[in-house]
Amino acid sequence: MKKAWLYVAATSFFELVWIFGFNVASVWWHWIPIVLFIFVDFHFLSKACETLPTGTVYAIFAAIGTVGTALMDVFFFDQTLSGGKIFFIVLLVAGVIGLKLADGHDEKIAAEGNR
Amino acid sequence: MGWLFVALAAVFEFIGVIGLNKYSKRKTIPTGFMFLGGFGLSFVFLYSSFQYLQVSTAYAVWIGIGTAGAVLLNMIFFGESKSLARIGSLALIIVGVIGLKALS
Numbered sequence: 001m002k003k004a005w006l007y008v009a010a011t012s013f014f015e016l017v018w019i020f021g022f023n024v025a026s027v028w029w030h031w032i033p034i035v036l037f038i039f040v041d042f043h044f045l046s047k048a049c050e051t052l053p054t055g056t057v058y059a060i061f062a063a064i065g066t067v068g069t070a071l072m073d074v075f076f077f078d079q080t081l082s083g084g085k086i087f088f089i090v091l092l093v094a095g096v097i098g099l100k101l102a103d104g105h106d107e108k109i110a111a112e113g114n115r
Numbered sequence: 116m117g118w119l120f121v122a123l124a125a126v127f128e129f130i131g132v133i134g135l136n137k138y139s140k141r142k143t144i145p146t147g148f149m150f151l152g153g154f155g156l157s158f159v160f161l162y163s164s165f166q167y168l169q170v171s172t173a174y175a176v177w178i179g180i181g182t183a184g185a186v187l188l189n190m191i192f193f194g195e196s197k198s199l200a201r202i203g204s205l206a207l208i209i210v211g212v213i214g215l216k217a218l219s
Contacts, residue, residue, distance in 0.1 A: 049139035055189035059208045062182045066212045088214035095207030102200035
């Protein structure tokens, strides 16, 4: 269970690495590590889905990618963080936390049912 | 034309998500092909749509449909939890992803 969330963290981290790569790639060979990172990323994505619901994992994967790119734009590529963006980031973070709590709760019920 | 590409990208994203679910349960060549091929083609079509539409708009619609679709497909076909807390949290994520992508 703990391990599955580590896989979610890994897939989200590697996702941000390759998205960053997309933004900074300038020479052809830059795409070699980027493609490599995509494969590593998708490996962890499938590992996470072995124990957690795919819908949950994919929504979190999309959420972190979205928040990550928005923050990357601000910190690395000189974009502004508007009030609207902050609002949606807060919404996303709330959704991810809620989902983690909800699935944890469902799992507990399932575990008790199996006893 | 641009929206046709976005629609195709969303359809292949669904295929990728179903592949992801199947591949995580049984690692075979067909399921791996469905998983990587679905997402691969989805990116190709999304990228093609950028020639006709604004990147932020195309991205927001693609990721919104994809995430909502992933959740619904897994609830309908793979029996994932339909608890109110889960649906509420997922709705927050979907709205947040679409909103943030639309602004970026």
